Amino acid sequence: MRHGGRPNLTTTLSLEAEVARLIVEALHLEVTAEEIDPEAPLFGEGLGLDSIDALEIALAVSRRYGFQLRSDDERNHRIFASLRALSAHIEKNRAS
Amino acid sequence: MAAFPLTSRAPGEVIFHRGVVPVTVARFLAEVAALAARLPGEGPVLNFCADRYLALVGFAAALSRGQTTLLSADRSPQRLADIARGHGARYALSDTGAALPVPVLSPEAAPGDAAPNPMVPAAMVAAIGFTSGSTGEPRPHAKPWGALVAGARGAAERFGVTAGMSILGTVPAQHMYGFETTVMMPLHGGGAGHAGVVFYPSDIAEALAGLPAPRLLVTTPLQMRALLGSEVALPPLAGVISATAPLGEEMAAEAEAAWGAPVREIYGATEAGSIASRRTLDGEAWEPYPGMRFEIDAEGASVSVPGLPAPVPLSDRLEWVGEGRFRLEGRLADMVKLAGKRASLAGLTRILTGIEGVEDGVFVAPDDLDVNPRARLAAAVVAPGMSAAAVVAALRAKVEPAFLPRPVVMLPALPRDAVGKVSRGAIVALAWKR
Numbered sequence: 001m002r003h004g005g006r007p008n009l010t011t012t013l014s015l016e017a018e019v020a021r022l023i024v025e026a027l028h029l030e031v032t033a034e035e036i037d038p039e040a041p042l043f044g045e046g047l048g049l050d051s052i053d054a055l056e057i058a059l060a061v062s063r064r065y066g067f068q069l070r071s072d073d074e075r076n077h078r079i080f081a082s083l084r085a086l087s088a089h090i091e092k093n094r095a096s
Numbered sequence: 097m098a099a100f101p102l103t104s105r106a107p108g109e110v111i112f113h114r115g116v117v118p119v120t121v122a123r124f125l126a127e128v129a130a131l132a133a134r135l136p137g138e139g140p141v142l143n144f145c146a147d148r149y150l151a152l153v154g155f156a157a158a159l160s161r162g163q164t165t166l167l168s169a170d171r172s173p174q175r176l177a178d179i180a181r182g183h184g185a186r187y188a189l190s191d192t193g194a195a196l197p198v199p200v201l202s203p204e205a206a207p208g209d210a211a212p213n214p215m216v217p218a219a220m221v222a223a224i225g226f227t228s229g230s231t232g233e234p235r236p237h238a239k240p241w242g243a244l245v246a247g248a249r250g251a252a253e254r255f256g257v258t259a260g261m262s263i264l265g266t267v268p269a270q271h272m273y274g275f276e277t278t279v280m281m282p283l284h285g286g287g288a289g290h291a292g293v294v295f296y297p298s299d300i301a302e303a304l305a306g307l308p309a310p311r312l313l314v315t316t317p318l319q320m321r322a323l324l325g326s327e328v329a330l331p332p333l334a335g336v337i338s339a340t341a342p343l344g345e346e347m348a349a350e351a352e353a354a355w356g357a358p359v360r361e362i363y364g365a366t367e368a369g370s371i372a373s374r375r376t377l378d379g380e381a382w383e384p385y386p387g388m389r390f391e392i393d394a395e396g397a398s399v400s401v402p403g404l405p406a407p408v409p410l411s412d413r414l415e416w417v418g419e420g421r422f423r424l425e426g427r428l429a430d431m432v433k434l435a436g437k438r439a440s441l442a443g444l445t446r447i448l449t450g451i452e453g454v455e456d457g458v459f460v461a462p463d464d465l466d467v468n469p470r471a472r473l474a475a476a477v478v479a480p481g482m483s484a485a486a487v488v489a490a491l492r493a494k495v496e497p498a499f500l501p502r503p504v505v506m507l508p509a510l511p512r513d514a515v516g517k518v519s520r521g522a523i524v525a526l527a528w529k530r
Contacts, residue, residue, distance in 0.1 A: 028472075030484065030503050048488060050497035051295070052435055052470065055322045058296045062326040068298035 016087040023083070026060040027053050038084040054080065066095030098218040100245045102128070102156055103283045107211075109259050111282045112149045113307060114291040119149065122211050124156075130208030131157040135187075135201075139163025140224070142180050142188040142196070144171055144270060145203060149291035151269035152279050154189040154203040155223070159241070160214045165223045168234070169271035169437065170496055179226060179234050218242030218403065225272045225366045228439050228496065237272075237367045243403025245284050247276055247369050250385045252285025254373055255312070255335060255360065261287040262307035265314040266294050271436055272366040273339045277314045287312065295319075297326040310334035313355075316436065317343045318469045324350055333357040338376075339364065340436030342424070342466055348376035363424070365438070368401050368408040372422070381421035392416060396428065411438060432461050432473065435498035444473070444499060451490045454479045456510050459501060460523050474527035475501035476510055503527055 020033035023042075027049070036047060043049045049057075057080075058069040069079070079089045105111055107122040119127075131153055135141070141158045143165045145151040155165045168179050173194060180188065180198045188200045216222070222241040226234040251257070263281060267274035282289045294303045300323060304311055313336045315323075320338060323330070324347065333355045338348075339362040348359045363382050364370040372382040384390060387402040397414040398407040411433075413425035427433070430440050444459040456478040465471045477487050484504035491500055511522035 028502070045489075045492075048492065048497075048500065050435070050500075052318060052498060055296070055318060056470065059322050059325045062297070068326060068328060069296050070298050070302075071293060071295045 015091055016083060019087045019090060020083055022060050022064060023057060026056050036083050038087075039082050041082060042080050042086065057086075061090060065090050065093070067093045098242060099215040100218060100241060100284075101213045101215055102160060103213060104245075105259070105283070105286075110288045112152065112289045112291055113262065114149050116306065118288070123207055124153070125211035125213055126207035126209070127153055127205040128156040128160060129210050129212055130206055131203055132160045133208065135161055135163070136199075138186045140166050140183065140185050142166045142168070142176065142185040142198065143190075144168060144176060144194070145189060145191045146171075146268075146293050147191050147291050148265065148269045148278055148289055148293075150189075150191050150203050150205060152282070152289065153205050155279060156283070157203070158189075159216055159220075159222055160212075162220070164221050167223050167225050167270040167272070167275060169226075169268055169274075171268075171270075172496075174493065175234065175496075182234060183224065183236060216241045218245070223275065225275070227366045228437065228443070239369070240403050243369070243401060244276070244280050246387065246402050247385070248280035248284035250387065251276065251362075251370060252281060252287070254383075254385065255337065257281060257286040257312065258310075259286050260308070260310070261334065262290065262309070262311045263287045263314060264290045264294065264300065264303055264307060264311065266300060266319050267314065267316060267340070267436070271340075272369060273362065273364060273436065274314070276364075276370055277337065277362075297323045297328045301328040301330050304333070305331050312337065313357075316340045316469075317347065318435070320347060320351055321469055324354060330355055335360065337362060339370075341433060341469055343376050344467060345376060352377060365408070365410065368399050368404070368410070371399050371401065380423045381417050381419075382423065383421050390414065390422060392422065427466065432465060432499075434465075434471070434473070435496075437496055437498055439496070439499050441473075444495065447494050448475060448477065448487075448491065451479075451487065453482045454487065454490075457487075458510060458518050458523065460520050460527065462524065462528055472502040473499060474503055474505065474523065476505045476507055476523045476526065478507055478509055480508075482506075 020036045024033045062068050105121045109121050110118040111121050111124050112119045143154045158165050180196050185198050187198050189203045190200050220241045221238045223239040225237045265274050265278035269279050278289050294300050311333050335357050336359045343361050351359050360375045362370045363372040371388050372384045374382045389400040391398045392414045397410045400407045411431040412427050414422045415425050417423050430442050441459045448457040459473050459475050462471050505526045511519045513519045
């Protein structure tokens with residue numbers, strides 16, 4: 001549930017868990033949603049995702065949350081920096 | 097000695113769009129001359145500019161100085177450093193920072209007073225593209241200027257690219273397919289390129305909307321899938337070109353219906369460049385580009401490309417279907433292609449078993465590799481004391497991300513059949529049981 005304005009901590013944590021599940025399902029990952037370190041990098045060394053995955057995540061996000069990810073260079077690196085960063089970006093931009 | 101000018105376009109034509117700014121051929125030539133004057137005296141140059149226009153200006157400036165450009169579709173620091181070291185790069189051109197074993201220059205585009213259109217010998221090696229060798233090392237494929245020019249002219253004719261057409265590419269300028277269609281095409285075929293980097297569906301839609309019609313979208317099956325799935329609206333298109341992986345008939349039909357434009361595919365390889373095309377919905381027959389000579393027999397197929405010194409072996413099995421056209425029978429079993437890059441399963445397996453702590457292992461491809469744009473390879477690994485994550489971490493240093501195995505199945509021993517051969521079927525069943 002949202003309470004207008006800034007999301008409270010509970011909302012953020014539950015959204016984070018939801019996004020983790022979305023990623024694991026969309027990408028058919030080996031790990032479980034609970035095993036994803038919310039602070040670890042999603043790409044490269046951390047979870048080891050690549051550009052094919054980035055497109056998959058963009059597609060899953062647009063379907064579930066009703067908005068499009070974009071590649072404005074630096075901002076995009078921040079958004080995909082970690083599960084926590086991606087979840088915060090979704091919280092800010094979600095249409096549904 | 098045969099030679100071609102840097103560009104065959106008229107000075108007043110638009111060759112590129114940078115944001116909302118159209119760049120004419122005259123301005124482009126002035127910017128090339130200004131950059132060429134600043135370049136170090138000797139190449140080759142490793143050009144990994146993300147901005148497509150800067151990639152073009154850098155390539156053209158190097159060419160006008162008689163310097164060869166090294167193109168790497170893989171922009172990972174390690175791969176770039178390997179190429180710079182292994183292939184004699186004297187310096188690099190980039191619009192993003194990177195730590196490399198050679199000096200890195202930023203190719204700002206600013207016009208000088210003169211705008212010459214230099215003649216370049218047809219035999220000069222203008223660019224070198226790279227594929228992964230069997231042990232992961234970059235293997236060079238030289239592109240003489242004459243071959244690149246002939247390819248661009250042939251492609252423009254094949255796809256009806258005219259002077260006023262806008263070309264939006266979603267493939268890096270350094271990938272051979274992206275280089276031919278979005279760098280060489282504006283120089284010698286026609287059309288105007290788009291400078292910005294586009295990747296996600298909304299980027300593509302926005303960039304297309306900012307370009308004047310008629311618009312040509314140059315992309316991949318993976319990005320078409322994302323575009324169609326996310327249902328972003330595109331402005332009217334004159335055509336869509338897809339390459340790097342086979343495009344399913346169903347997706348081609350969906351794309352033609354959604355975008356109201358013919359969807360055509362290019363068949364090619366880094367070694368040979370673009371060599372044939374087809375409209376996906378017209379059937380499975382590929383029409384060779386002008387001047388290509390195919391040799392097809394039971395052993396395999398090769399193609400002689402105008403301007404290349406020797407026939408190029410292909411990693412697919414081909415079959416003639418009449419009227420000078422062929423169809424693809426399938427790939428040679430060992431070769432896999434993912435995200436526009438090719439690798440050998442045997443080569444990947446050699447890299448895997450070379451990892452310290454790995455006693456045995458094998459890479460396998462899923463049955464749907466050729467039809468599922470999201471397919472991944474799997475690996476079965478025998479490495480007592482190592483986790484799957486540790487195996488992947490060790491592979492990451494030597495293998496391009498697209499080929500990293502997903503899943504990794506850790507086993508006490510590889511499953512073998514009655515004659516002692518590793519059983520692919522048993523591994524497939526373990527890897528993709530879910």
